[in-house]
Amino acid sequence: MRLAVLTFACAAVVVAAPACAQDSADALRQEIRTLRQTLEAMEKRLDALESVPHTATPAPAAVAQATPAALPSPAAVQVPGGGQTILPPRDSVSDPSSAASRPDSVAGPTDPELKGFFAIPGTDTLIRIGGYAKLDAIADARAAGDEDQFIPSSIPVGSAHRDVSNFNMHAKQTRFSFEARRPTTHGNLRFYLENDFFGSSDSYQFRLRHAYGQLGNTYAGYGYSSFMDADSLPDTLDFAGPGAAGYLLVAGIHHSFSLGKGNTLTLAAEDPDTQLSAPADGVRAVDQAPDVSLTARMERDWGHLQIGMVARSLAYDGDAGDDRRIGGGLQLSGSAAVGEQDLLLFGALGGKGIARYTADLTGSGMDAVVADDGRLALLRLHGGFVGYTHYWTPMWRSNLIYGQLSGERNAALADDAFRRSRYGVFNLLWSPAPSWTMGMELLYGQLEQQRGQRSDTVRLQGSLQYNFIK
Numbered sequence: 001m002r003l004a005v006l007t008f009a010c011a012a013v014v015v016a017a018p019a020c021a022q023d024s025a026d027a028l029r030q031e032i033r034t035l036r037q038t039l040e041a042m043e044k045r046l047d048a049l050e051s052v053p054h055t056a057t058p059a060p061a062a063v064a065q066a067t068p069a070a071l072p073s074p075a076a077v078q079v080p081g082g083g084q085t086i087l088p089p090r091d092s093v094s095d096p097s098s099a100a101s102r103p104d105s106v107a108g109p110t111d112p113e114l115k116g117f118f119a120i121p122g123t124d125t126l127i128r129i130g131g132y133a134k135l136d137a138i139a140d141a142r143a144a145g146d147e148d149q150f151i152p153s154s155i156p157v158g159s160a161h162r163d164v165s166n167f168n169m170h171a172k173q174t175r176f177s178f179e180a181r182r183p184t185t186h187g188n189l190r191f192y193l194e195n196d197f198f199g200s201s202d203s204y205q206f207r208l209r210h211a212y213g214q215l216g217n218t219y220a221g222y223g224y225s226s227f228m229d230a231d232s233l234p235d236t237l238d239f240a241g242p243g244a245a246g247y248l249l250v251a252g253i254h255h256s257f258s259l260g261k262g263n264t265l266t267l268a269a270e271d272p273d274t275q276l277s278a279p280a281d282g283v284r285a286v287d288q289a290p291d292v293s294l295t296a297r298m299e300r301d302w303g304h305l306q307i308g309m310v311a312r313s314l315a316y317d318g319d320a321g322d323d324r325r326i327g328g329g330l331q332l333s334g335s336a337a338v339g340e341q342d343l344l345l346f347g348a349l350g351g352k353g354i355a356r357y358t359a360d361l362t363g364s365g366m367d368a369v370v371a372d373d374g375r376l377a378l379l380r381l382h383g384g385f386v387g388y389t390h391y392w393t394p395m396w397r398s399n400l401i402y403g404q405l406s407g408e409r410n411a412a413l414a415d416d417a418f419r420r421s422r423y424g425v426f427n428l429l430w431s432p433a434p435s436w437t438m439g440m441e442l443l444y445g446q447l448e449q450q451r452g453q454r455s456d457t458v459r460l461q462g463s464l465q466y467n468f469i470k
Contacts, residue, residue: 079114079126080105080181080188086262086301088337090389091397092235093429093437093465094173098130099210100230101219103256103264105181105190109231116469117181124182131176131194134465136237140166142457144445148172148198149240150459152421152445153360157455172197172204173239187216192223198239209249217256226254226268227293227308227357232333232347234387234401236425237441237463242403243360243421244383245347246308246331252290262299268292274314275356277369277379278414282319289313303336303344314353314368316376323376325368327353341391348384355381360405360421371412380408385423395432401425413450420448434470439463 087109097108107114117126138147143161145154147168156162177194191213199205212221224230228246241247252270259265269292274285295308308331315324329351336344349358355366358381368378385403392398403423422445429439439462446456 077117077119077126079117080183080190085109085112086299087231087304087335088301088343090235090335090343091429091431091437092233093134093237093439093463094233094235094239094241096224096230096233099177099192099194100224101212101214101254103217103258105188105214117179126181128179128469129177130179130467130469132174132465132467133171134173134175134463135171136169136173136239137462138166138168138170139460140168140457141459142455144457144459146201146240148201150238150423150443150445150461151240151360152243152423152447153364153418155445155447155455155457157416157447157449157453162455175209177210184215190214217258218253219255220253222251223249225250225270225293225357226252226266226295227310227331229306229308229331229333229347231304232306232335232345234345234385234425235389235397235399235427235429236401237427237429237439237461238425238443238459241359242347242385242387242401242425243358243423244349244385244403244405245359246333246349246357247359248357248362250291254293264297266293266295266297268295272312273356274312274316275363275365275367276316277365277367277412277417279316279365279370280318283316283370284318286315286317286322286324287313288315288324301337303334305332305334307332310351310354310357312353312367314376314378316368316370318370318374321374323370323374325353325376325378327351327367327378329354329357329381331357338388343389345387345389346385348382350380350382352380353378355379355407358383358405360423361407361418364418366407366418369410369412377410377412379410379413382406396428396430398428399425409450415449415451416453417450418447419450419452422446435467437463437465437467 085107089112090109092110095110097110116128119126142163143156145156148170173196175196180191182189192210194210195206195208197204199207210223212223225248233241233245250270252268254266254268256264256266269290272287272291274287276285291310291312293308293310297306311328314327329349331349333347338344353367355361366379368376371377383405387399387401389399406420407418424444427439427441431437441461443459448454
């Protein structure tokens with residue numbers, strides 16, 4: 001553009017030359033000075049125009065930020081009942097806390113952010129599809145009875161083949177879950193469904209674990225018993241966990257009453273199941289009333305305490321007579337943060353006729369026994385466990401766990417009936433990413449029978465797990 005201006009000025013000088021030849025030299029010099037001044041003024045204006053910056057084209061990111069109709073990401077969705085838990089956060093391989101019912105369906109310590117929910121268009125309902133894939137490689141030094149889970153009460157005693165070692169691989173703990181939440185005028189509504197593949201001992205049969213709904217503080221469906229405490233269960237690769245822990249999946253209904261400041265009281269009625277030890281021919285268990293439990297719970301930022309009470313009506317009917325007894329028990333459990341890296345978990349229970357509510361003896365028939373005189377004798381039981389979790393780094397953690405469960409000696413029981421079990425675990429777990437956990441675990445179990453015979457075994461288990469949501 002500067003060249004065009006100069007060319008224009010020169011052309012003007014050439015055009016004016018004939019006229020200038022007739023004028024005086026002074027007049028010509030004046031005209032040249034005028035042209036020079038005009039040219040300098042035009043150059044200054046040109047320099048001023050070139051010094052102004054060009055308007056930049058908006059970048060794609062800026063355009064995207066300026067778009068008013070941008071959709072929110074799934075992480076920004078407000079989940080009903082998503083209030084932050086006050087319990088210290090923790091990790092767990094089997095993660096029983098996520099499936100547990102809580103007052104107003106608030107978040108639990110293993111899933112404080114309730115990640116993975118997305119909205120169904122045109123509704124107030126949010127859904128989440130979760131679960132994990134898990135492979136277990138198991139080596140037993142001696143026969144352990146159950147090859148897929150470590151259950152000390154199943155260890156064979158006195159068998160000619162009990163010293164045979166065994167190796168097993170399975171993925172039966174692989175789990176699928178579906179969860180839906182929405183707000184209502186009567187509180188938050190939650191629906192939870194969960195399955196795994198432990199439905200058969202020799203195949204991968206799909207098994208129901210949870211199927212319940214909860215509106216506000218009222219729960220109805222199938223899932224964890226109100227008597228048990230999912231938040232106190234230790235972090236193990238073994239699926240069964242300590243045999244002395246309260247553990248039961250059952251159909252029931254319960255309601256929680258908020259007492260303020262993290263305190264709640266829960267009243268429940270659940271499906272009964274009188275389990276008799278080796279009933280004689282013509283004798284059958286009778287269920288005449290639901291199991292009733294009352295649980296008090298206190299939650300603080302350091303952990304929680306829970307005390308539960310259960311009352312049961314156990315009965316039988318036989319050809320030679322019948323009988324009915326009232327049984328029940330207590331459980332104290334909880335968790336406590338130890339510094340910034342460690343966590344203490346514990347539980348203790350005891351009572352009569354409550355074998356059904358323990359991880360080691362549910363389904364074993366150790367609730368009661370029919371004595372020779374026809375009387376129904378409820379069997380006493382007590383036990384407990386303690387677990388300690390230490391985080392070496394944010395990615396590495398270990399758990400040390402010990403538990404013991406003891407039953408009474410009773411002359412009406414068979415010689416090979418349960419008397420006592422012990423359970424010990426040490427593991428090392430690595431989670432390089434929230435969705436990936438692998439580790440090794442060393443387990444020890446011992447079973448003692450009624451007449452004093454004992455057997456034990458050692459198991460080494462390695463696991464690799466991929467979570468769908470975390």
